[in-house]
Amino acid sequence: MTQSTKQYSTAKDVFFYLLMIIMLYMGVISFAAMIWQYVNIRFPDLLNISYGAYEIIRNSISVLVVVWPVLIFISWMIGKDLRKDKEKQNLRVRKWLMYLTLFIASMTIIIDLITLLNTFLNGEITLRFVLKVLVILVVAAGVFGYYLWDLKRDASKKTRISMIVAICTSVIFLASIVSGFFIVGSPAQQRNIRMDLQRVQDLQSIQYQLLNYWTQKGAIPQALTELQDPISGFIIPVDPLTKTAYVYQVKGLYAFELCATFADASRNEPGTERYMKQSYPMQVDGISDVWEHAEGSVCFERSIDPELYKPTTKQIAPGIPIK
Numbered sequence: 001m002t003q004s005t006k007q008y009s010t011a012k013d014v015f016f017y018l019l020m021i022i023m024l025y026m027g028v029i030s031f032a033a034m035i036w037q038y039v040n041i042r043f044p045d046l047l048n049i050s051y052g053a054y055e056i057i058r059n060s061i062s063v064l065v066v067v068w069p070v071l072i073f074i075s076w077m078i079g080k081d082l083r084k085d086k087e088k089q090n091l092r093v094r095k096w097l098m099y100l101t102l103f104i105a106s107m108t109i110i111i112d113l114i115t116l117l118n119t120f121l122n123g124e125i126t127l128r129f130v131l132k133v134l135v136i137l138v139v140a141a142g143v144f145g146y147y148l149w150d151l152k153r154d155a156s157k158k159t160r161i162s163m164i165v166a167i168c169t170s171v172i173f174l175a176s177i178v179s180g181f182f183i184v185g186s187p188a189q190q191r192n193i194r195m196d197l198q199r200v201q202d203l204q205s206i207q208y209q210l211l212n213y214w215t216q217k218g219a220i221p222q223a224l225t226e227l228q229d230p231i232s233g234f235i236i237p238v239d240p241l242t243k244t245a246y247v248y249q250v251k252g253l254y255a256f257e258l259c260a261t262f263a264d265a266s267r268n269e270p271g272t273e274r275y276m277k278q279s280y281p282m283q284v285d286g287i288s289d290v291w292e293h294a295e296g297s298v299c300f301e302r303s304i305d306p307e308l309y310k311p312t313t314k315q316i317a318p319g320i321p322i323k
Helices: 011-042 053-084 086-090 092-121 127-152 161-184 187-217
Strands: 247-250 255-262 296-303 315-317
Touching: 011 053, 011 092, 011 127, 011 161, 053 086, 053 161, 086 092, 092 127, 127 161, 187 255, 187 296
Parallel strands: none
Antiparallel strands: 247 255, 255 296
16 A cells, blocks of 8 residues: 555544544543532532532433543554554544644633633632632643644554553543442432432422312312312322322311321432422421421421412301401
8 A cells, every 4th residue: 555545544544533532522521520510519609509410420420431431442442553554643534633622622721711810800719610610621631732742642652651641531530430429329329319309299299289179178188089180180199119108197277297208318409408498389387398308207297378378269167267
């Protein structure tokens, strides 16, 4: 083969480099997003709500576990190929994709520094913000430095730098993944959390039906079976795991209690504590409805305010007219 022929990209070359770059972008973005959420959890800001932090961490872990080994492997395959054929350093697909990566990394660094300076000049800089900026700066600078070196080096010569970088980044990513499991919990814990969320949703649904029953009939039912309505299609929900009925007790003319057995204590998204305590549509002793719970059997006491939720009937209960 002539030199000019060797510089043409084959289907194998395009596959290798496209896969490498895509895996790189996915891995870097997922890693940065995960570290950002660690910062959100460690330094919560009630004025800057971060919904979905745990979900982002779980998604990032899933991406890194799959993507990073693929990136390490495909980079090793490319390096092996380059050592066999030095002229492949000049492949157009290699240069285009690597220079594109350098461009994106350099623009990220520039924008990151501009944002940091602008925030500093506005007097709004915080430790939380600085840490996030540093994450992007370090990641972008690392990508830029490594691939600039990779473009300039003699690929036909063996080097231990690539192996050292692969080991160091793998250790860092592994440590971040392990930290993520400590924060979001194991798969078994996640299943328990989903079960508990379903229990809370069931209790909220029952509570809404109880309120609707009150506004229609001017009284609360003596048993949950009275809420069953084949016309509206409402079916009394049961515990998603044990399939047992939730506990319901009447505590007075306006009061009742709903109970469920939870697998774990509830937890809120970082920075959402004061918002997650509110839940439509009930008020309890003049304060917002609360669904926070401990592990085990927990009962939620509810009291309807008849002035706020006026029944449509002419009396609250037999013999008790509405004021």
